[in-house]
Amino acid sequence: MNQPQTPDTREALCRELARLLAQPDGLRVARYMQMAGLVEPRPRASERAGKRAEPSGEAKPISIWIPREVDGKTVFVRPDPGPFGDHYATRRVLDPQKPEGTRRICFFGESVAAGYLYAPHLTPAMVLQDQLASLGGNPAFEVLDLARTNETMDGVLQTAEASLQLQPDAWVFFMGNNWDLLENPGLSPWLPSVKRRQRYARALREEGWFGPMEMAAWQLFEKAGKLLAEIERLASAASVQVILVIPEVNLADWENRQPIGWLSKGSTARWRRLYEEARDLLAGSQWRKALETARQMMRLDEGAHPTTHRMMALAWLGLGKKKEGREACRAEVDASHYATMGFLGSPRACSMVQALQRRGARFHGFGLVDLPEIFAEAHDFQLPGRELFLDYCHLTPRGMKLAMAEVAGELFHRFCKQGHIQLGENFQARLPEPAVSAEADAAAKLGAAIHSAHRHLPVTEKSELIEYWCREALRASPKIADAMAAVLEARCAASPVPLTNAWQRNHRATCRLLLQHGWHWDFLDADLLCALFKVLEEANGHGKLENMLIARRAVGSEAIELLPFYLWEPLERLYPEVMATTDLNGRAYHRSLWPETAFALIHDRSDRGQAINEPNGARPSSGERAGGPMGPGHQREDDGGQAIDLELVCRLPQDVAFVASHLTLAVNGARLGEVALSSRWTKFRVLIEKKLLKRGINRLTLGWPSLAEEEGANWERAVRRLEQGMEADLFPVFGEIYRLTARKVKGPSPPG
């Protein structure tokens, strides 16, 4: 029996240590000792010894192509893509033996290189192959597409090395958009790591918001340098030519609006007021005043915040200053690249990535295809926009053609030096247009619309871009209307996509959408639905679709929870706390990083229910009843003329000062009223009268109070928490919602 046991010295010591660590300063002392490197656990024995891979003469996998013996020789075979497609080229077999007299080109890169949204129907590698073939000449070229969506530096190097088994003559690398948090996830202060948070805190203390950005830049500089050096080493040893394609990004049509983090000198509230001013000035085309206001914002955030640059860009462009506008757009991309480590912003190669590749190419003697220069020249130095890009970085067929034409030229230059084929100055004009079916083109463009709805975050209106791509999709193929309806139906369904009729229909459709087109989305998607309704209405009416939305999602007599499914803006969720980590789930409540939180309220103003005619999988069998065409979830009560009763449980965040404590509610811009908030949870009931609601999608907004001026206490609190290894609020939180439900009520306003 171990009890009663005389406490040994060690146990007593540990008890005292635990007691001290539980004191307010105890943990802080321990964490500072860790920061100072005074407390370090021993690494694992295996780590101490170092890990070495045993060299092997056997064939090894090339990306997902696995070595197999077929007819007595080794080839590389990939698994069949699933019904949703996958991240890789569809070519099933790679033969290590290249055809005689052929130059074999291995093509590597990320989603841009993989033809994201057009793949597998059209990819840059396919375009390059066609262009090379059209140019003719000797030798012939064979392009092997080894690009993959979500590629990383480690992955590309591993694939390139493995590709030596294919006897390549040249490697083409088209990468750099992913050289952000995807490459350095360990930099994020939201990872559950004491050390990483402490390192981030140290950088914040030393350099403010630029500190983490510089830390990230140095890591990238080192990592990219090693990657290019290793590519050079492998290529030299195997006599493989190397070409780098420097990515360009969408500067004209894509924005990465982000909330402002706490500013170290306590000017966050002022910055927010200036932001609102600047936005109004831009909307009123008062460019010079907007520029001056943006400059004031920049004096506060010291240029670390991307939105300020975007506002300057819009003002410059409004003033007709293209060069300044371009520089400001580029600065926005640079600032959003690592701004807070919290946002996985839309991937776009920043100017440092482009510079690293230019420098690396010169240093190692690689061929270089500089897309920023090429696109600028081809488009009369306009800002690169939707002609070249579907979204933030993925290319249109025209973008692919321009980019690959330069690659083709470079390959000819390298492999056809004898000059029996002269490309000529305007050889690009002879190149074929990328061949893609109308259906695939339409699907890609609808994918662009969906991406724009989810990820495009402009400081002003976003609907124009979504509607543009919806119209383009319809223009490419009217058949895409069925896919649009399917997307809408999936959004309205109560189950994951593979359990919906919509998905099954899509699976058989000619304009077939894959996962890359944005099916994986667990929210109503109000922006997209509004755009689809509008564009389909222009084309041929959408009444039936809106009926379906109302039948399945309208507020009924039973309360429905609006969080999180009916949140209007995806960015409201793009906060680190909704990212579950390995040690913590998300929160039990919603926090708004914005002064306003919006929800979609689906309302049916009609007086009578309306039958919905839609397909149903049920078939009756003998003696057993089958489900009817309208399940109970589809039955609409006689709800004409009723009001909506909202129940809201919310509070203001603790430790944040506001100028007032009122929450303002509005629907479709019409003010409903105000409620007084505190930093404790409180329940409110609000009635929305029928006259304020329209049939279909209504926008319900909760306007939180404005921040009060403070002296940097929030920034200091956040840094201190990071120093202690805790997650920290690096951004202001404006309001918190535990519950928001809506239901229809009859008669006068409810009690409460």
Next chain:
Amino acid sequence: MNIIGISAFYHESACCLIQDVNLVAAAAEERFTRVKHDPRLPVEAFRFCLRQGGIDIMDIDRLAYYELPERKLERQLWAGVPDGADQDLAWLDPHQPMRAIRERLGYEGPVDFHPHHQSHAAAAYFFSGFPHAAILTVDGVGEWATTSYGRGSGSAMELMEEVRFPHSLGLLYAAVTSYLGFRVNDGEYKVMGLAPYGKPRFLKQLRELVISESGGGFRLDMKYFDFLKGPRMFSPAFCDLFGAPPRARGAKLEALHMDLAKSLQIRLEEIILEKVRYLAGLVDSPFLCMAGGVALNCVANGRIAREGPFDKLFVQPAAGDDGGCLGAAALSYLKETENQEIKPMRHVYLGPSYQTETIAALLAESPIQYLDFRGKQEELLEAVVDRLERRKVVGWFHGRMEFGPRALGARSILANPLDPGIRDRLNHAVKKREGFRPFAPSVLWERARQHFQLDHPSPYMLQTCQVHSELDLPGITHVDGSARPQTVEGDHLPRFHRLLVQFHQRTGCPLLVNTSMNVRGEPMVNSPVDALLCLGHSGMDSLVLEDFVIDRAMLPEGFEALVEAWELKTRQPHTQGRSAIRENLYTFV
């Protein structure tokens, strides 16, 4: 009065709600997140409990946490830092649970912290319905205690003695589990299932590993163990003792492995029986309550019930750390109400349920054909019995989800126990797991004695007994002639009871094979969507979703492949723990 109980941050986190005198809701987080044994703060389970209780976050009177972080830290400091483990020393922070409760749940009210074994003991005693009882808790480790001896009387409970870390029957079992190539905190019940295949030829060695002492004490010979410093739980001396290297995960199971499992099981039973007898000498009560992970060892429980000194045994059905939240909540409830008694736990159906109409809507939106038996329960049961009689494997989704590790007729896979090939089929084709694993039966209580050596109800599948049926029951009879039955009465799950009655009337067999609705590596299903996805990637022939029946043939062409691809795409990074951050938006770059 609303009391929330929370257990979290080790494995199987869970949340419960005691409302007035009733336990109204309890659920493990894994069922919502679909991450097996999810240890993280039970955010989803918390929201479910509040919904189920019809309350908001500010209506909670008190929140109870199932252990003492500062005392746990003492023990962690004492044990030292294992080589290479957690380079961050994140565990140095004893305030992390409190911070998570405040910041992640958003809870503002008073919080109580209760000792780990007190929570286990309270989960067993206060929900047992016994007026007084002896209490035994046995697990890996709480703060310091690994085994505790206590007594309860009315609303009072005390723990008198404890065995302290590192001497732990739970860690002994875990070490052997690890040596046998199974995952710790997951594979222990596989070792228990493997034991009947072996012979106890290593009993002598096991008696060297764990030495019983007088009274309630025992100790491990620490030269055989390495859970203080190393990445493995056992030392090289452990391997020498059994004359073989540890089994690699997935490698063939040899006689040595089975014999070791058997020896371990016998040794565990020896010690527990001895300590139960010791406890009987301390506490003057005919009743025994048990909890802690080791109390899920149903073979040992069966022996305690049959051979032990107590008349009645109550094992908390959620005996592991998930059930700790119940005890913590009970302790806070008693504190808040000045010892007002809590109603005993009569069933485990404490999780979410889904309205028939919700399921109807879901099916109507889907391409899945289905049979609709709304308002026709008898016809539904006939249809299910038809399928079972034809030896089909049927998923059975009905009512509120079970709390605890066992499927007890709410989220179950059912099969015909008379089918000689059913065990292999269930293991390989349906659940995709190891072939040696046994299956348990659900049996009508009024018929149970005719088939099992059982003289008391066993509603939670927590005891084994011998099969003595005239029927040939290969589906549920283990190689040693034992079974782990759930006795079913009509009170709490009348539809399931009626199903057994109808199956009995049709076949003369009053029992069914009952296993949890999931496949290997997945938590048990919670929602109708989970069940439909499970139908997609398991080998079930049919699924009963409340009033609806779906046969595999009713699934659209390619459904399985679609589901598999979807699951891979959407769940893989998170469930496999490959990605530290799971972004809730799709990201392709």
